Amino acid sequence: MTAADRRLPVTLLDKDGVQLTVDDAVATVTLSNPTKRNAQSPAMWRALIEAGQLLPGTVRVVVLRGEGKSFSAGLDRQAFTPEGFDGEPSFLDMARGSDAELDATIEEYQRAFTWWRRNDIVSIAAVQGHAIGAGFQLALACDLRVCADDVQFAMRETSLGLVPDLTGTHPLIGLVGYARALEICATGRFVHADEAERVGLANLVVPGAELDAAVRDLAAALLAAPRNAVIETKALLRGATGRTYEEQRTAERAAQGRRLRDLAGLAE
Template structure:
Protein backbone atom coordinates (compact mmCIF):
# COMPACT_ATOMS: atom_id res chain seq x y z
CA UNK A 1 0.00 0.00 0.00
CA UNK A 2 1.36 3.42 -0.98
CA UNK A 3 0.77 6.12 1.64
CA UNK A 4 2.70 8.97 0.05
CA UNK A 5 4.12 9.62 -3.40
CA UNK A 6 5.13 13.22 -4.11
CA UNK A 7 8.08 15.61 -4.32
CA UNK A 8 10.58 12.81 -4.81
CA UNK A 9 9.43 10.65 -1.90
CA UNK A 10 7.39 7.45 -1.89
CA UNK A 11 6.27 5.72 1.31
CA UNK A 12 4.80 2.22 0.97
CA UNK A 13 3.79 -0.50 3.43
CA UNK A 14 4.15 -4.25 3.12
CA UNK A 15 1.04 -6.44 3.29
CA UNK A 16 1.33 -6.92 7.06
CA UNK A 17 1.87 -3.21 7.75
CA UNK A 18 5.02 -3.87 9.77
CA UNK A 19 7.67 -2.78 7.23
CA UNK A 20 7.61 0.58 5.47
CA UNK A 21 9.82 1.34 2.49
CA UNK A 22 10.78 4.98 2.07
CA UNK A 23 12.15 5.59 -1.41
CA UNK A 24 13.74 8.68 -2.96
CA UNK A 25 12.31 8.79 -6.48
CA UNK A 26 14.49 11.19 -8.45
CA UNK A 27 16.90 8.79 -10.15
CA UNK A 28 17.47 11.20 -13.05
CA UNK A 29 18.97 13.65 -10.55
CA UNK A 30 20.72 10.96 -8.51
CA UNK A 31 18.02 11.60 -5.89
CA UNK A 32 19.22 15.12 -5.17
CA UNK A 33 17.28 16.71 -2.32
CA UNK A 34 15.45 20.02 -2.06
CA UNK A 35 13.15 21.74 0.43
CA UNK A 36 10.00 20.10 -0.95
CA UNK A 37 11.57 16.66 -0.62
CA UNK A 38 12.48 17.38 3.00
CA UNK A 39 8.89 18.42 3.71
CA UNK A 40 7.70 15.16 2.16
CA UNK A 41 10.17 13.17 4.27
CA UNK A 42 8.91 14.89 7.41
CA UNK A 43 5.31 14.17 6.41
CA UNK A 44 6.21 10.49 5.92
CA UNK A 45 7.25 10.37 9.56
CA UNK A 46 4.04 12.02 10.71
CA UNK A 47 1.71 9.70 8.79
CA UNK A 48 3.55 6.47 9.50
CA UNK A 49 1.10 3.95 11.01
CA UNK A 50 1.77 2.69 14.50
CA UNK A 51 1.97 -0.88 13.19
CA UNK A 52 5.29 -0.16 11.44
CA UNK A 53 8.34 -1.65 13.15
CA UNK A 54 11.00 -1.31 10.44
CA UNK A 55 11.58 1.48 7.92
CA UNK A 56 13.77 0.68 4.92
CA UNK A 57 15.25 3.81 3.31
CA UNK A 58 16.49 3.54 -0.26
CA UNK A 59 17.03 5.50 -3.45
CA UNK A 60 15.89 4.63 -6.96
CA UNK A 61 18.54 4.26 -9.63
CA UNK A 62 22.33 3.99 -9.30
CA UNK A 63 22.70 6.44 -6.38
CA UNK A 64 21.23 6.59 -2.89
CA UNK A 65 21.34 10.41 -2.91
CA UNK A 66 23.85 12.85 -4.34
CA UNK A 67 22.96 15.45 -1.71
CA UNK A 68 21.42 18.88 -1.93
CA UNK A 69 20.20 19.90 -5.37
CA UNK A 70 22.75 22.40 -6.69
CA UNK A 71 20.00 24.85 -7.59
CA UNK A 72 20.03 25.76 -3.90
CA UNK A 73 23.36 27.51 -4.47
CA UNK A 74 22.15 29.71 -7.33
CA UNK A 75 20.93 33.28 -6.63
CA UNK A 76 17.38 32.23 -7.55
CA UNK A 77 17.33 29.03 -5.51
CA UNK A 78 14.32 26.76 -5.92
CA UNK A 79 11.25 28.16 -7.62
CA UNK A 80 8.74 29.40 -5.08
CA UNK A 81 11.15 28.89 -2.17
CA UNK A 82 13.32 31.32 -0.16
CA UNK A 83 16.92 31.58 -1.35
CA UNK A 84 19.93 31.01 0.90
CA UNK A 85 20.43 34.78 0.93
CA UNK A 86 16.89 35.28 2.23
CA UNK A 87 17.46 32.72 4.96
CA UNK A 88 20.68 34.46 5.95
CA UNK A 89 18.92 37.83 6.15
CA UNK A 90 16.32 36.61 8.64
CA UNK A 91 16.64 37.69 12.24
CA UNK A 92 17.33 34.10 13.31
CA UNK A 93 19.69 33.45 10.36
CA UNK A 94 17.38 30.69 9.18
CA UNK A 95 17.34 28.79 12.48
CA UNK A 96 13.61 28.02 12.32
CA UNK A 97 13.84 26.90 8.69
CA UNK A 98 16.79 24.62 9.40
CA UNK A 99 14.93 23.13 12.36
CA UNK A 100 12.02 22.29 10.04
CA UNK A 101 14.41 20.67 7.55
CA UNK A 102 15.95 18.59 10.34
CA UNK A 103 12.52 17.13 11.12
CA UNK A 104 12.83 15.17 7.86
CA UNK A 105 15.70 13.22 9.42
CA UNK A 106 15.06 13.05 13.17
CA UNK A 107 11.95 10.83 13.11
CA UNK A 108 13.98 7.91 11.76
CA UNK A 109 15.63 7.66 15.21
CA UNK A 110 12.39 7.08 17.13
CA UNK A 111 12.67 4.28 19.67
CA UNK A 112 9.52 2.56 18.40
CA UNK A 113 11.11 2.07 14.95
CA UNK A 114 14.24 0.50 13.58
CA UNK A 115 15.43 2.27 10.43
CA UNK A 116 17.74 0.72 7.83
CA UNK A 117 19.42 2.61 5.01
CA UNK A 118 20.15 0.53 1.91
CA UNK A 119 22.91 2.55 0.26
CA UNK A 120 24.22 2.18 -3.28
CA UNK A 121 26.37 4.50 -5.33
CA UNK A 122 26.68 8.07 -4.11
CA UNK A 123 25.60 9.15 -0.61
CA UNK A 124 26.89 12.71 -0.49
CA UNK A 125 26.13 15.58 1.87
CA UNK A 126 22.43 15.44 2.66
CA UNK A 127 22.43 11.89 1.26
CA UNK A 128 25.18 10.89 3.69
CA UNK A 129 23.23 12.50 6.52
CA UNK A 130 20.04 10.66 5.54
CA UNK A 131 21.96 7.39 5.80
CA UNK A 132 23.36 8.51 9.18
CA UNK A 133 19.83 9.30 10.38
CA UNK A 134 19.05 5.59 10.17
CA UNK A 135 19.89 3.11 12.91
CA UNK A 136 21.65 0.70 10.56
CA UNK A 137 23.30 0.91 7.14
CA UNK A 138 23.64 -1.88 4.59
CA UNK A 139 25.83 -0.85 1.67
CA UNK A 140 26.38 -2.10 -1.85
CA UNK A 141 30.02 -2.60 -2.69
CA UNK A 142 29.89 0.48 -4.94
CA UNK A 143 28.70 2.82 -2.15
CA UNK A 144 30.63 6.05 -1.66
CA UNK A 145 30.00 8.46 1.20
CA UNK A 146 31.20 12.07 1.32
CA UNK A 147 30.42 15.11 3.46
CA UNK A 148 30.93 18.06 1.13
CA UNK A 149 29.29 20.88 3.11
CA UNK A 150 32.53 22.29 4.56
CA UNK A 151 34.12 22.58 1.11
CA UNK A 152 31.11 24.73 0.13
CA UNK A 153 31.63 27.04 3.10
CA UNK A 154 28.82 25.43 5.11
CA UNK A 155 28.53 22.85 7.89
CA UNK A 156 26.59 19.56 8.00
CA UNK A 157 23.29 20.62 9.60
CA UNK A 158 20.86 17.81 8.83
CA UNK A 159 21.46 15.84 12.04
CA UNK A 160 24.50 13.92 10.74
CA UNK A 161 27.32 15.17 12.95
CA UNK A 162 26.25 13.45 16.17
CA UNK A 163 25.86 9.92 14.73
CA UNK A 164 29.01 10.29 12.62
CA UNK A 165 31.15 11.03 15.69
CA UNK A 166 29.44 8.20 17.56
CA UNK A 167 30.17 5.73 14.78
CA UNK A 168 33.74 6.56 13.75
CA UNK A 169 35.09 8.83 16.53
CA UNK A 170 35.87 12.53 16.63
CA UNK A 171 39.17 12.54 14.75
CA UNK A 172 37.98 10.47 11.81
CA UNK A 173 34.66 12.33 11.65
CA UNK A 174 36.50 15.66 11.57
CA UNK A 175 38.82 14.45 8.83
CA UNK A 176 35.92 13.12 6.73
CA UNK A 177 34.00 16.39 7.05
CA UNK A 178 36.78 18.93 6.49
CA UNK A 179 38.40 17.10 3.57
CA UNK A 180 35.15 16.08 1.86
CA UNK A 181 36.83 12.90 0.66
CA UNK A 182 35.05 9.72 -0.35
CA UNK A 183 34.61 6.92 2.15
CA UNK A 184 34.25 3.77 0.08
CA UNK A 185 32.23 0.75 1.13
CA UNK A 186 35.19 -1.26 2.42
CA UNK A 187 36.32 1.54 4.73
CA UNK A 188 32.74 2.19 5.81
CA UNK A 189 32.39 -1.41 6.97
CA UNK A 190 35.83 -1.48 8.61
CA UNK A 191 35.21 1.70 10.62
CA UNK A 192 31.68 0.86 11.71
CA UNK A 193 29.90 3.30 9.41
CA UNK A 194 28.33 0.35 7.57
CA UNK A 195 26.93 -2.72 9.29
CA UNK A 196 27.25 -4.86 6.19
CA UNK A 197 28.56 -4.59 2.63
CA UNK A 198 27.08 -6.81 -0.08
CA UNK A 199 27.25 -7.00 -3.88
CA UNK A 200 25.01 -4.36 -5.43
CA UNK A 201 22.66 -6.99 -6.86
CA UNK A 202 22.04 -8.34 -3.34
CA UNK A 203 21.36 -5.01 -1.58
CA UNK A 204 17.56 -5.10 -1.53
CA UNK A 205 17.48 -8.74 -0.46
CA UNK A 206 19.96 -8.09 2.35
CA UNK A 207 17.84 -5.19 3.62
CA UNK A 208 14.72 -7.35 3.58
CA UNK A 209 16.55 -10.14 5.43
CA UNK A 210 17.62 -7.71 8.14
CA UNK A 211 14.05 -6.44 8.47
CA UNK A 212 12.81 -10.00 8.86
CA UNK A 213 15.40 -10.68 11.57
CA UNK A 214 14.26 -7.60 13.50
CA UNK A 215 10.61 -8.63 13.20
CA UNK A 216 11.42 -12.04 14.67
CA UNK A 217 12.06 -10.46 18.09
CA UNK A 218 9.20 -9.18 20.29
CA UNK A 219 8.54 -5.53 19.53
CA UNK A 220 8.66 -4.22 23.09
CA UNK A 221 11.99 -5.93 23.73
CA UNK A 222 13.45 -4.27 20.61
CA UNK A 223 12.11 -0.86 21.68
CA UNK A 224 13.55 -1.18 25.20
CA UNK A 225 16.91 -2.39 23.87
CA UNK A 226 17.18 0.44 21.36
CA UNK A 227 16.38 2.99 24.04
CA UNK A 228 19.00 1.50 26.36
CA UNK A 229 21.73 1.57 23.73
CA UNK A 230 20.87 5.02 22.39
CA UNK A 231 21.04 6.52 25.86
CA UNK A 232 24.17 4.69 26.99
CA UNK A 233 26.69 7.29 25.84
CA UNK A 234 25.02 10.00 27.93
CA UNK A 235 24.89 7.97 31.14
CA UNK A 236 27.44 6.98 33.73
CA UNK A 237 27.93 3.26 34.29
CA UNK A 238 25.80 3.41 37.42
CA UNK A 239 23.04 5.23 35.55
CA UNK A 240 23.17 2.69 32.74
CA UNK A 241 22.93 -0.20 35.17
CA UNK A 242 19.88 1.41 36.75
CA UNK A 243 18.34 1.92 33.30
CA UNK A 244 18.95 -1.76 32.51
CA UNK A 245 17.24 -2.83 35.72
CA UNK A 246 14.25 -0.60 35.08
CA UNK A 247 13.87 -1.84 31.51
CA UNK A 248 14.19 -5.46 32.55
CA UNK A 249 11.63 -4.93 35.28
CA UNK A 250 9.17 -3.65 32.70
CA UNK A 251 9.85 -6.64 30.45
CA UNK A 252 9.44 -9.15 33.30
CA UNK A 253 6.16 -7.61 34.40
CA UNK A 254 4.92 -7.64 30.82
CA UNK A 255 5.90 -11.26 30.25
CA UNK A 256 4.27 -12.24 33.54
CA UNK A 257 1.08 -10.45 32.56
CA UNK A 258 1.37 -7.98 35.41
CA UNK A 259 1.24 -4.78 33.41
CA UNK A 260 -1.73 -2.47 33.74
Protein backbone atom coordinates in the same frame (compact mmCIF):
# COMPACT_ATOMS: atom_id res chain seq x y z
CA MET B 1 -2.34 -19.09 2.61
CA THR B 2 -3.51 -18.44 -0.93
CA ALA B 3 -2.29 -15.65 -3.16
CA ALA B 4 -5.63 -13.91 -2.62
CA ASP B 5 -5.03 -13.92 1.14
CA ARG B 6 -1.71 -12.11 0.86
CA ARG B 7 -1.80 -8.38 1.37
CA LEU B 8 -0.20 -6.24 -1.28
CA PRO B 9 2.01 -3.32 -0.21
CA VAL B 10 -0.02 -0.13 0.23
CA THR B 11 1.26 3.20 -1.07
CA LEU B 12 0.55 5.96 1.44
CA LEU B 13 2.58 8.76 -0.13
CA ASP B 14 4.02 9.61 -3.53
CA LYS B 15 5.07 13.24 -3.87
CA ASP B 16 8.09 15.51 -4.31
CA GLY B 17 10.49 12.64 -4.93
CA VAL B 18 9.38 10.53 -1.95
CA GLN B 19 7.32 7.34 -1.94
CA LEU B 20 6.06 5.55 1.17
CA THR B 21 4.75 2.00 0.92
CA VAL B 22 3.74 -0.28 3.78
CA ASP B 23 3.81 -4.06 3.72
CA ASP B 24 2.53 -5.29 7.08
CA ALA B 25 5.25 -4.47 9.67
CA VAL B 26 7.75 -3.11 7.13
CA ALA B 27 7.54 0.36 5.58
CA THR B 28 9.72 1.42 2.66
CA VAL B 29 10.58 5.05 2.00
CA THR B 30 11.99 5.50 -1.50
CA LEU B 31 13.78 8.58 -2.80
CA SER B 32 12.25 8.55 -6.27
CA ASN B 33 14.01 11.13 -8.41
CA PRO B 34 16.76 9.06 -10.05
CA THR B 35 17.26 11.47 -12.95
CA LYS B 36 18.73 13.91 -10.42
CA ARG B 37 20.43 11.12 -8.43
CA ASN B 38 17.81 11.75 -5.73
CA ALA B 39 19.13 15.22 -5.03
CA GLN B 40 17.32 16.79 -2.10
CA SER B 41 15.21 19.92 -1.76
CA PRO B 42 13.01 21.50 0.91
CA ALA B 43 9.96 19.96 -0.79
CA MET B 44 11.55 16.51 -0.50
CA TRP B 45 12.34 17.16 3.17
CA ARG B 46 8.72 18.09 3.88
CA ALA B 47 7.62 14.89 2.12
CA LEU B 48 10.02 12.89 4.29
CA ILE B 49 8.54 14.53 7.39
CA GLU B 50 5.07 13.59 6.16
CA ALA B 51 6.19 10.01 5.57
CA GLY B 52 7.18 9.74 9.21
CA GLN B 53 3.82 11.13 10.29
CA LEU B 54 1.92 8.66 8.11
CA LEU B 55 3.56 5.51 9.47
CA PRO B 56 0.92 3.13 10.82
CA GLY B 57 1.42 1.93 14.37
CA THR B 58 1.91 -1.62 13.09
CA VAL B 59 5.19 -0.71 11.39
CA ARG B 60 8.30 -1.99 13.15
CA VAL B 61 10.99 -1.63 10.48
CA VAL B 62 11.44 1.26 8.05
CA VAL B 63 13.69 0.80 5.02
CA LEU B 64 15.05 3.91 3.33
CA ARG B 65 16.29 3.43 -0.23
CA GLY B 66 17.13 5.48 -3.29
CA GLU B 67 15.85 4.65 -6.75
CA GLY B 68 18.46 4.35 -9.47
CA LYS B 69 22.24 4.25 -9.33
CA SER B 70 22.69 6.62 -6.38
CA PHE B 71 21.17 6.76 -2.92
CA SER B 72 21.30 10.58 -2.88
CA ALA B 73 23.83 12.96 -4.39
CA GLY B 74 23.06 15.56 -1.74
CA LEU B 75 21.42 18.95 -1.95
CA ASP B 76 19.99 19.88 -5.34
CA ARG B 77 22.36 22.36 -6.97
CA GLN B 78 19.47 24.73 -7.54
CA ALA B 79 19.82 25.61 -3.88
CA PHE B 80 23.11 27.30 -4.67
CA THR B 81 21.64 29.64 -7.30
CA PRO B 82 20.54 33.20 -6.36
CA GLU B 83 16.90 32.25 -6.95
CA GLY B 84 16.97 28.98 -5.04
CA PHE B 85 13.79 26.91 -5.26
CA ASP B 86 10.44 28.39 -6.26
CA GLY B 87 8.51 29.43 -3.17
CA GLU B 88 11.45 28.72 -0.86
CA PRO B 89 13.89 31.13 0.79
CA SER B 90 17.22 31.14 -1.05
CA PHE B 91 20.47 30.92 0.88
CA LEU B 92 20.79 34.67 0.42
CA ASP B 93 17.28 35.25 1.78
CA MET B 94 18.07 33.02 4.74
CA ALA B 95 21.28 34.92 5.47
CA ARG B 96 19.41 38.24 5.43
CA GLY B 97 16.79 37.07 7.89
CA SER B 98 16.93 37.40 11.65
CA ASP B 99 18.75 34.84 13.78
CA ALA B 100 15.39 33.45 14.91
CA GLU B 101 14.10 33.12 11.35
CA LEU B 102 17.29 31.46 10.16
CA ASP B 103 17.26 29.03 13.07
CA ALA B 104 13.58 28.17 12.50
CA THR B 105 14.14 27.46 8.79
CA ILE B 106 17.05 25.11 9.42
CA GLU B 107 15.18 23.42 12.27
CA GLU B 108 12.27 22.71 9.92
CA TYR B 109 14.64 21.12 7.40
CA GLN B 110 16.22 19.00 10.15
CA ARG B 111 12.89 17.38 11.00
CA ALA B 112 13.18 15.24 7.87
CA PHE B 113 16.25 13.63 9.46
CA THR B 114 15.09 13.11 13.05
CA TRP B 115 12.18 10.67 13.13
CA TRP B 116 14.21 7.71 11.83
CA ARG B 117 15.59 7.08 15.34
CA ARG B 118 12.23 6.80 17.07
CA ASN B 119 12.32 4.01 19.62
CA ASP B 120 9.23 2.27 18.23
CA ILE B 121 10.89 1.54 14.87
CA VAL B 122 14.24 0.32 13.58
CA SER B 123 15.33 2.13 10.42
CA ILE B 124 17.63 0.66 7.77
CA ALA B 125 19.26 2.71 5.03
CA ALA B 126 19.92 0.67 1.88
CA VAL B 127 22.73 2.67 0.31
CA GLN B 128 24.21 2.34 -3.16
CA GLY B 129 26.31 4.65 -5.28
CA HIS B 130 26.67 8.23 -4.09
CA ALA B 131 25.60 9.31 -0.60
CA ILE B 132 26.97 12.83 -0.50
CA GLY B 133 26.33 15.70 1.89
CA ALA B 134 22.64 15.65 2.74
CA GLY B 135 22.55 12.12 1.30
CA PHE B 136 25.28 11.01 3.71
CA GLN B 137 23.43 12.67 6.58
CA LEU B 138 20.16 10.97 5.63
CA ALA B 139 21.90 7.58 5.70
CA LEU B 140 23.39 8.52 9.09
CA ALA B 141 19.89 9.41 10.35
CA CYS B 142 18.95 5.73 10.18
CA ASP B 143 19.78 3.18 12.87
CA LEU B 144 21.50 0.76 10.48
CA ARG B 145 23.15 0.95 7.07
CA VAL B 146 23.41 -1.88 4.54
CA CYS B 147 25.61 -0.79 1.64
CA ALA B 148 26.34 -1.93 -1.87
CA ASP B 149 29.98 -2.40 -2.71
CA ASP B 150 29.92 0.68 -4.97
CA VAL B 151 28.90 3.06 -2.17
CA GLN B 152 30.67 6.40 -1.90
CA PHE B 153 30.05 8.50 1.20
CA ALA B 154 31.26 12.09 1.36
CA MET B 155 30.51 15.12 3.54
CA ARG B 156 31.06 18.02 1.16
CA GLU B 157 29.50 20.89 3.14
CA THR B 158 32.78 22.20 4.53
CA SER B 159 34.23 22.36 1.02
CA LEU B 160 31.36 24.71 0.11
CA GLY B 161 31.98 26.96 3.11
CA LEU B 162 29.12 25.40 5.07
CA VAL B 163 28.78 22.86 7.87
CA PRO B 164 26.84 19.56 8.05
CA ASP B 165 23.62 20.84 9.66
CA LEU B 166 21.10 18.08 8.93
CA THR B 167 21.76 16.09 12.13
CA GLY B 168 24.67 14.09 10.71
CA THR B 169 27.47 15.18 13.04
CA HIS B 170 26.23 13.42 16.18
CA PRO B 171 25.78 9.93 14.68
CA LEU B 172 28.98 10.28 12.65
CA ILE B 173 31.06 10.88 15.77
CA GLY B 174 29.25 8.05 17.54
CA LEU B 175 30.14 5.66 14.73
CA VAL B 176 33.71 6.61 13.84
CA GLY B 177 34.96 8.85 16.66
CA TYR B 178 35.86 12.54 16.74
CA ALA B 179 39.21 12.49 14.93
CA ARG B 180 38.02 10.46 11.95
CA ALA B 181 34.73 12.39 11.77
CA LEU B 182 36.65 15.68 11.66
CA GLU B 183 38.95 14.39 8.95
CA ILE B 184 36.04 13.10 6.84
CA CYS B 185 34.09 16.36 7.16
CA ALA B 186 37.00 18.80 6.82
CA THR B 187 38.49 17.13 3.74
CA GLY B 188 35.21 16.18 2.03
CA ARG B 189 36.89 13.01 0.74
CA PHE B 190 35.07 9.88 -0.37
CA VAL B 191 34.68 6.96 2.00
CA HIS B 192 34.32 3.78 -0.05
CA ALA B 193 32.67 0.51 0.90
CA ASP B 194 35.64 -1.30 2.40
CA GLU B 195 36.51 1.60 4.70
CA ALA B 196 32.85 2.21 5.54
CA GLU B 197 32.51 -1.35 6.80
CA ARG B 198 35.84 -1.28 8.61
CA VAL B 199 35.16 1.94 10.56
CA GLY B 200 31.53 1.16 11.36
CA LEU B 201 29.64 3.37 8.91
CA ALA B 202 28.22 0.25 7.26
CA ASN B 203 26.75 -2.65 9.21
CA LEU B 204 27.08 -4.80 6.12
CA VAL B 205 28.49 -4.45 2.59
CA VAL B 206 27.20 -6.67 -0.21
CA PRO B 207 27.36 -6.74 -4.02
CA GLY B 208 24.89 -4.29 -5.51
CA ALA B 209 22.71 -7.05 -6.93
CA GLU B 210 22.26 -8.46 -3.42
CA LEU B 211 21.40 -5.20 -1.64
CA ASP B 212 17.63 -5.61 -1.57
CA ALA B 213 17.84 -9.23 -0.45
CA ALA B 214 20.29 -8.37 2.33
CA VAL B 215 17.96 -5.65 3.60
CA ARG B 216 15.00 -8.03 3.54
CA ASP B 217 16.98 -10.59 5.54
CA LEU B 218 17.97 -7.98 8.12
CA ALA B 219 14.38 -6.74 8.42
CA ALA B 220 13.18 -10.31 8.96
CA ALA B 221 15.77 -10.86 11.68
CA LEU B 222 14.69 -7.66 13.43
CA LEU B 223 11.04 -8.73 13.28
CA ALA B 224 11.82 -12.11 14.84
CA ALA B 225 12.20 -10.63 18.34
CA PRO B 226 9.19 -9.41 20.35
CA ARG B 227 8.45 -5.78 19.55
CA ASN B 228 8.53 -4.39 23.10
CA ALA B 229 11.87 -6.04 23.81
CA VAL B 230 13.37 -4.34 20.75
CA ILE B 231 11.86 -0.98 21.73
CA GLU B 232 13.26 -1.18 25.26
CA THR B 233 16.67 -2.33 24.01
CA LYS B 234 16.88 0.47 21.46
CA ALA B 235 15.96 3.04 24.10
CA LEU B 236 18.63 1.67 26.42
CA LEU B 237 21.33 1.80 23.78
CA ARG B 238 20.38 5.24 22.50
CA GLY B 239 20.44 6.72 25.96
CA ALA B 240 23.65 5.01 27.07
CA THR B 241 26.07 7.68 25.86
CA GLY B 242 24.30 10.32 27.91
CA ARG B 243 24.36 8.30 31.14
CA THR B 244 27.07 7.30 33.56
CA TYR B 245 27.80 3.62 34.09
CA GLU B 246 25.70 3.59 37.25
CA GLU B 247 22.84 5.46 35.57
CA GLN B 248 22.85 2.92 32.77
CA ARG B 249 22.72 0.07 35.29
CA THR B 250 19.65 1.72 36.82
CA ALA B 251 18.03 2.17 33.40
CA GLU B 252 18.68 -1.50 32.58
CA ARG B 253 17.01 -2.63 35.81
CA ALA B 254 13.96 -0.45 35.19
CA ALA B 255 13.62 -1.67 31.61
CA GLN B 256 13.96 -5.30 32.63
CA GLY B 257 11.37 -4.80 35.34
CA ARG B 258 8.91 -3.52 32.77
CA ARG B 259 9.63 -6.48 30.50
CA LEU B 260 9.19 -9.03 33.28
CA ARG B 261 5.89 -7.50 34.40
CA ASP B 262 4.68 -7.38 30.81
CA LEU B 263 5.57 -11.02 30.22
CA ALA B 264 3.86 -12.00 33.46
CA GLY B 265 0.75 -10.06 32.51
CA LEU B 266 1.25 -7.61 35.37
CA ALA B 267 2.03 -4.48 33.38
CA GLU B 268 0.16 -1.40 34.51
